[in-house]
Amino acid sequence: MNIRTPDELAKLRTTGREALLTAHTRVMVGMATCGLASGAQKLYDALQAQATAQELDLSILPTGCRGACYLEPLVDIVLPGQARVTYARLAADDVAGLLAATTAGGVYAERAIGWSPAEPFLLDDADVPYGSAESAMTGATPSLASLPFFRNQLPIAMRNCGFIDPTSIDEYIAKGGYAAAAKALTTMEPERIIAEIKASGLRGRGGGGFPTGRKWETARKAHGEPRYVICNADEGDPGAYMDRSIIEGDPHSIIEGMIIGAYAIGAHQGYLYVREEYPLAVERLRLALRQAAAYGLLGTDLFGTGFDFTLQINRGAGAFVCGESTALMASLEGRVGEPRAKYIHTVESGLWGKPSCLNNVETWNNVPAIIQRGADWFAGIGTEGSKGTKVFSLVGKVNNVGLVEVPMGITLRQVIEDIGGGVPDGKKLKAVQTGGPSGGCIPEEHLDLPVDYESLSRIGSMMGSGGMIVMDESTCMVDVARYFLAFLKDESCGKCVPCREGTARMLDVLTGICEGRGQLGDLDLLRDLAAVMTDGALCALGTSAANPVLTTLAHFADEYRAHIEEHRCPAKVCRALITYTVLPDQCTGCGACARACPSQAITGKAKEAHVIDPGACTRCGLCMESCRFAAIEVR
């Protein structure tokens, strides 16, 4: 079937909406990578098998991730005419009870965590009530929106994640998908679109935060044909996974954004550059491309306007530096991913020396929402300089781990304490790391800082792609700095000297400090190296490589000094500086530690206190993990 006009799309959307809202009982299983790793596939198979065996009239479908990874596996159920109920942490043995309660028109209270009254239709600005909210909610189930994790969130980028079947283009269209592309292509001049994106204040969500509209304008005005649009889905920052989740849960939103962008700058060819570590994302995108082409939404003469656009997927081959625009384009050309100096920007001379407009996944995915709802709506969200929302991956030492999408300008404290539920096990928060290896560590005293591009840069960190890794008192900040430098040294492409040698030397110095060989002059040496790299490196990987060191030096200098002057690691992480011992009074002689020890360093008779041989001990800490009597001490 070919969609030739906006009217044909609208018809498809009407039928799709009816199917979505009224036809069946919908049982939606969160089946993004995180859900699958938590057992969603088993759950899905069990649901299918039992529903078939009992001949139940249900649609059981996979959806993407709603972000609440700590509650996985998640299932949402909508009975016709009743509120949507969200179930969390379901196991295979919950399936029978869940189906029994559902077919009886009720709620399986054991695992229900919240209900929602209406299906959100963000692009239409109109939520559609599922039916009478109270009917099903006789028990104690709270409303989902009242839960701390969901209360302050505002899904724009993640509008469809967890709500639609990402393998169905019809469901995407039912939610208002491709309407923005139809509107843009049939009713807007390219300049109007660019003006709209500029007015919205949208900035790049991948790292630098460059204004998207300005980038498009330059690309449109640049000389040279053909021109290209590119999606950077080489999400490389360790600790960030929102792009994977958006692709897995809503792949068409990216394709639609790219159609609009291509039309605006005058490109007819686009590339999706996806990490090879994301096999499911690649699979979902491939299917989405085939579906869009089958509907005539990619290919020739889109919406009968005469505009042609084709899109292809290229997989990254495992190189962090390929997230950098010039390296990414070199890789697309089939070469090694070495960056070049950007005297001439890629928007003017990029892929094969032609004007190339590169944005990341979340940026492209915001575009249809802006076109559909208007720049004023988008610009009304966020702060003066940072508009809209941002998806953060809230991970590390925090209770509610997952993806959270919040308006720009919310404070770090709100994100970590209110949404994230604070640090587990009653420990104290020490720092939060943002911006990936180019970012920095923000100490507890800055938690009331609003999260936006400017505020984060001002204290030496950056927004980056939205990783937010919470660290507690048991995280050593020197070790964290060493970790990032090890990462960057490994991923430095080796083309320019400041980065290649600078990362290696910094790593040497930091390793020395972690191993108790540090000297006071090391801190000055680190600062000197940082200055050279920041000024002299070729691309952002090198110029920002010192940030993790500089921010930890600025905020946690006492930890560095403890390592150097006292040969002490306050967080008890750095192995050369710690020792494990058995507390004889606590030890019951159960032998669990001796069995767990990979180096056979623990000996003792049954029911008698055991002993650790410090010479054989590698200080891996497995004994401490295995002890149920708190009888192992680390100093």
Next chain:
Amino acid sequence: MTPVTERASDAAVDEVLGRYPAQPSSLISVLEDLQEELHYLPEAVLNRVAAELQVPRAQVYHVATFYKGFSLQPRGKHIINICTGTACHVKGSGRLAELLEQELHIADGETTSDGLFTLQSVRCLGCCSLAPAIMIDREVHGGVTATALRRILKQYRKGEA
């Protein structure tokens, strides 16, 4: 692990080369598909790719050694990817890597002598909520403890028996 026979790899190379236009820009895609089919890139295969795509052999070698996704050595039946992302690091992935090396008696990047496992550390797997995470072939295992790791390895070994 038995090396891929020449004939079998020839057929696979033909098939993969047929998927892409014979031009230099297809290089990475071709090598990726071949890596998937053959589990490594033998020298003869690299030479053929160079000839077919009209890319200097030096450049093919450059690309094949620059990207971590390619291997010039035969790899194991199961690839164990251990995530070294930040969230995994703060939750103890270093210890997990060490334990894997001890259990399998190989270092990072190596293959067990029975050809069953290849161990490799990877940049973030994008499963930060499941830290510490490992991915064996395409399956992600989250919140991996020492005990869980031993159990997982046993399962894969049993599957082989």
